[in-house]
Amino acid sequence: MSDGFIELRNIRKVFSGVVALDAMSLVIKPGEIHCLAGENGSGKSTVIKIMSGVYQPDGGEMLIDGKPVPGMTPIGAIAHGVQVIYQDFSLFGNLTVAENLAMNVHLGEKRRLMNWRRTRAIAREAVDRLGVELDLDAEVASLPTAGKQLVAIARALMSDARLIIMDEPTTALTRKEVETLFRIVRDIQARGIAILFVSHKMREMLEISERITVIRNGRKVAEGPTGDFDEASITRHMTGSDILSEPYVWTPPPGPPPVPRLEIRGLTVPGKCERLSLAIRPGEIVGLSGLLGSGRTDLALALFGMVPRYEGEILIDGAPVRMRSTQEAIDAGIAYVPEDRLTEGLFLPQSIKRNMLATSYERLARKLVIDRDRAEEMTQGMVRAMQIATPTAEKPVMQLSGGNQQRVVLARWLLTDARVLILNGPTVGVDVGSKAEIHAKIRELAQHHGLAVLMISDDVPELVQNCNRIVLMHRGRFIEDLPAADVTEETVSDRLKTFT
């Protein structure tokens, strides 16, 4: 009865007593683009690992071409044409594109010697097959993320693949790169190869896939053609509840306009941004978007004292401040949550407490000794206020989910009594549920604590939903300042597309 290329039936997988998958079923038809949707921790990666033979299921069975394939191994999976493109791509950054592409062929043939001419020929063929431009002699580490992904895809295509599993392929890509990726994915599909797209980004799933399977807590909760789903229904299946999305409204208080929390006048960072002027009043959430390299991050860094050689004026609550170092920026009340919280913001092996207090130690330390009781009190208060899911603040941050990690970073800055909060890609890599909570938190901070928020993001829906104004930046200049009430996601996206 099965018309699938690969089928999981009632798969169960238990890790030391914890059920990761229970009654998980999934059918992938030959040559279809299928989306596996689920929040972080829902069991998506376990599904991938079972399909690729890394894990053995504890119950249920897997079928390929209608026949059960017990005891699948990674090599067996590859022999059946199942290829996985991991999030980290599993490439060798120190080697050339050509060698990365040819490596598996050499290993498969159990060669002892390295034939460079053949390596190039194999790589050339792989790249041609994908129909893309790649410098075969470039070191992989020097490629942008999208380039590395192309290498990984080209490599997966080499081995007569019938199914390519892509694990969160769009996480680190810009909108434009995502479009290129989708074009390639459709192209691969045209050759009769099925694609399993594992993601939690709804917009992308709806755009690319033909069928969707939603997984929650290790179980399949919904399945069907993409046309049967919309964002709300996927979210409902993924989280088990409805997430409300009302636009953020900011009404200026009656009377004369309040003094802006943050004002910049003619801010110029040589070569990065030019004569930027902007005022953000208490309670405002201003969105900032633009392509990578538009100068948006440079602006944020200048505000945070990381570009001491800027020109122009920065005013906090009407008082001019010169941002020569991060310490001065923090003292002035600026908090910055960087783009990649994992590498820039957190000390992953350290406890939640230490991470939260990282910028507050100076204030906690009276006469060289840290006020431990006060530190404890501050941490506990924040864990509660930010609703971080943890039994204790001593837990290492790396054991938290992405959303909780982001909250730790937010908490750290709130402890510094920030008045201006700059967020750079606040929910990159965060699943829908956590995303909604982070958004709610940010709104609350602006609304009830009078913070001025500058939210930098590529995620247009995020901006439209949470900001009262959206500023678009291109080549170092502000191009537009749109009241969020007057725009839709489409208008902002279309505007961004005209920037090249």
Place this chain on the structure above:
Amino acid sequence: MALLRRSETVIAGILLLAMVLIGTINPAFWQLDNLFSLMRSNVIIGIMALGVLLVLISGGIDVSFPAFAVAAMYLTIKGMLALGYNGVVLPLLAATLMGLLLGAVNGFFVYKFRMIPLIVTLGTSAMVRGFLLGVVGTSMININKMPTALIDFARTDVISVTKADGTTYGLTAMVLIYLGLAVAMHLVLRYTMIGRSAYALGGDPEAARRAGFDLRKTIFFIYCVAGALAGFAGLLHSGMIWLANPRDFVGLELDVIAAVVLGGASIFGGRGSVLGTMLGVFMLVMVKNSLIIMKVDTTWQLVAVGLIVIVATALSAWRDRRRMA
């Protein structure tokens, strides 16, 4: 353009500049006998550096090779004296094999227990040195007892020149052995899968495992070769200096690692070449040699080597970060 961006070109450029500089301060630098003696000083450090290069490429580090070298050298000569054997090939093979076996011990701990190579090699280094002095002996074997065949072998010159005053000097044939080993190492690294697997391991161990490399084989190969080269160099060294000292090579690990890093190998693994390493070795030896000629105190030479390690490592770390960006 691509040639200019290669680390080797940069190192060669710096080397040339340093040579001009040293030659200006001290014109005797350019004399043939000084250059010959400089090349002679490259041999032992250079052979050991080839092994360290391999280890660094794989993302590891080895500080045990001087201990292995001294153990292989001293045990072999003790053995030769005990047996009354006077030859060259068999003793060199024996010393190489001893180094190889000791290297296998490093490989075992690094692979089996996934231990940090620095800790493993620090441990094996201390044990081997302690064992040598405690069990085998502490006395030096001087020229009067040294096996003559070894000395004669190490005295072979490829070129000899007679000076105006009748004294002769030459370029030792040991340079050829060094060159031969260097070419072999280059071929292994560039044209064999085991060589490429060292690069892969140093680049991303997890990806190397997923790709299906036999990492056990790779790790054992790397540490065995490093040990074997050290054992070989150890015995050759005693032939060249007519002396077998069980306390020899103390602190040499710093010189050799400095030379390899100076030669562009990344301390984080995944990058490095034989040509670069040879240039690095030459640079280090030349700097030390010039400090001696300039009558700089040996304690200050230590400072210089330490400085070289830090500056070279900082530069290569900076380079690697820029490549990632």
